[in-house]
Each structure stands twice: as structure tokens, then as C-alpha cells.
Amino acid sequence: QVQLVESGGGLVQPxxxxxxxxxxxxxxxxxxxxxxxxxxPGKEREFxxxxxxxxxxxxxxxxxxxxxxxxxxxxxxxxxxxxxxxKPEDTAVYHCALATDGLRVGIRPLEYDYWGQGTQVTxxx
Numbered sequence: 001q002v003q004l005v006e007s008g009g010g011l012v013q014p015x016x017x018x019x020x021x022x023x024x025x026x027x028x029x030x031x032x033x034x035x036x037x038x039x040x041p042g043k044e045r046e047f048x049x050x051x052x053x054x055x056x057x058x059x060x061x062x063x064x065x066x067x068x069x070x071x072x073x074x075x076x077x078x079x080x081x082x083x084x085x086x087k088p089e090d091t092a093v094y095h096c097a098l099a100t101d102g103l104r105v106g107i108r109p110l111e112y113d114y115w116g117q118g119t120q121v122t123x124x125x
Contacts, residue, residue: 002026002114004096009119012086016123020081022096022116030054033102034072034079035112038092038121047107048094049081059105064090086123093118 008020022034035050049070051058058070069082079096097112106112 002029002098002100004098004114004116006094006096006116006119009094009121011122011124013125014086014088014123016086017082017084018086018121020083020094020096020119020121022079022081024077024079024098028077029098029100031100031102033099033105033112034070035097035099035106036070036079036081036094037097037109038090038094039118040092043092045095045109047109050105050107051079052102052105059107061107083121086121088123090121091123092121094121 003025005023012018032053033050036048037045038048039045047061049060051070051072067085071080095118096116098114099112
């Protein structure tokens with residue numbers, strides 16, 4: 001079993017920055033993939049970014065490429081999402097998710113096994 005807990009959400013003005021954290025506890029999977037998804041009211045959950053536990057390559061949705069950065073601190077079992085140049089359309093509940101056997105880096109929610117409860121990010125002036 002794995003537990004994921006997000007933190008770092010809040011209210012920020014357009015152009016501002018936030019850093020989300022996802023702390024994982026429980027079993028560790030050497031080939032895991034950590035992903036970030038977001039869901040705005042009335043919309044489907046969408047992929048934001050993902051990274052393997054043991055990989056240097058990160059994957060991003062086109063809408064956040066160049067603005068968001070995903071990183072992992074394996075010693076702390078924590079993943080981060082640094083969000084810069086935030087826009088009102090980035091407003092959503094952000095969830096971290098873990099795929100235990102990441103043969104490929106998935107961008108669909110059903111490819112992930114564990115989910116955090118989410119943290120609200122609101123971009124507004």
C-alpha cells in the first residue's frame with residue numbers, strides 16, 4: 001500500500017509561482033512513475049507531468065511545457081511540481097499519482113495505481 005499526500009496549493013496572482021509537494025509513504029517501487037494531474041470544475045482529469053523514479057526524463061502536457069517542472073527526491077520519497085508563470089486556466093485541484101510498474105510513462109489516469117486527495121490551486125487577481 002502507498003499513501004500520497006499533496007501540499008503547497010493556494011491562491012496566486014497570474015504570473016506567480018507555486019511549488020506543490022507530494023509525500024509518499026508505504027511500499028517503495030523501484031520502477032514507479034510519479035505523475036501530476038489536475039481537474040477543473042466540470043472538466044475531466046488531465047495529465048500535467050510525470051517522471052520515473054529512476055529516470056532523468058520528464059514528460060509534460062503541452063499546456064504547461066516550459067512553465068512547470070516535475071522533480072523527485074527519492075531519499076525523501078517526495079515529488080515536486082514547480083509551477084511558474086501561472087495563468088488563470090491553471091486553476092484546478094492538483095493530484096499526484098503513482099504507477100507502481102512504470103514500463104511506460106502513462107498520461108491516462110487509469111494507468112496510475114495510487115492517488116493523493118488533491119490540493120487546490122487558484123490563479124486569480
